[in-house]
Amino acid sequence: xxxxxxxxxxxxxxxxxxxxxxxxxxxxxxxxxxxxxxxxxxxxxxxxxxxxxxxxxxxxxxxxxxxxxxxxxxxxxxxxxxxxxxxxxxxxxxxxxxxxxxxxxxxxxxxxxxxxxxxxxxxxxxxxxxxxxxxxxxxxxxxxxxxxxxxxxxxxxxxxxxxxxxxxxxxxxxxxxxxxxxxxxxxxxxxxxxxxxxxxxxxxxxxxxxxxxxxxxxxxxxxxxxxxxxxxxxxxxxxxxxxxxx
Numbered sequence: 001x002x003x004x005x006x007x008x009x010x011x012x013x014x015x016x017x018x019x020x021x022x023x024x025x026x027x028x029x030x031x032x033x034x035x036x037x038x039x040x041x042x043x044x045x046x047x048x049x050x051x052x053x054x055x056x057x058x059x060x061x062x063x064x065x066x067x068x069x070x071x072x073x074x075x076x077x078x079x080x081x082x083x084x085x086x087x088x089x090x091x092x093x094x095x096x097x098x099x100x101x102x103x104x105x106x107x108x109x110x111x112x113x114x115x116x117x118x119x120x121x122x123x124x125x126x127x128x129x130x131x132x133x134x135x136x137x138x139x140x141x142x143x144x145x146x147x148x149x150x151x152x153x154x155x156x157x158x159x160x161x162x163x164x165x166x167x168x169x170x171x172x173x174x175x176x177x178x179x180x181x182x183x184x185x186x187x188x189x190x191x192x193x194x195x196x197x198x199x200x201x202x203x204x205x206x207x208x209x210x211x212x213x214x215x216x217x218x219x220x221x222x223x224x225x226x227x228x229x230x231x232x233x234x235x236x237x238x239x240x241x242x243x244x245x246x
Contacts, residue, residue: 002085005029007038009050010091012098020098022089023047029084036064036075039090039102052102059215062151066102067091072153072213093156109152112168116176116194121187132184145178145223147216154210154220166199170210170220173201177223180230196231204228 004026012020025046027038036054043050054064057076064075069089080088096104154170155161161169176195180188195201204224211221 006087008089033080035078051100062149065151065153072156095162112172116172118175123186138183142178142181145174148218153213157209157213167203168200174220174223201227
């Protein structure tokens, strides 16, 4: 086994370059190194101008998502040894504007996330004297969808996100679903008005790649399909029941 491996890293500076190019770096191949370790080696020892994001190194913050050999992954959780003998091609996440090199612009995603109100919404005047109590079953109903770390790997893997920039996207819909299922929340009706539009759940073509690449097992595709069922039920109820009745 060789003791080094080649990383082919995409380089692009919008203010200077007309199109991306790849630069090759030879880095140590160590059994305990992640792809992020190799990128840090490049920045520290070979080329300090390389731009990329990272923070926790523990698969929690979601900031180190990149495209590795064509697949969206968290670089802090991707073993370099798995790609031996190489080369390993590292690029920015697809379907996002590139700020520089491996750094992408997240403003559009954050706006979509804000739009679905991913927080507890209360519409009554009840002010509890202590925290709302939930049973284990109530927690289990939404727990899976609460694991999202906003890494946006699902957006990079989703073909619809690449074709329709208005698509709200897997993570935002999954997080909206997470709060709709929360027994403490009262914002489902408001979110449904947003998510049930064409650029919401009905834009999804059920390819399922969003769930395949999710590092936390959130399964956004499942959330979207469950949301479609809820929207369909509400649509029928609007015809069968008087307005304001459940």
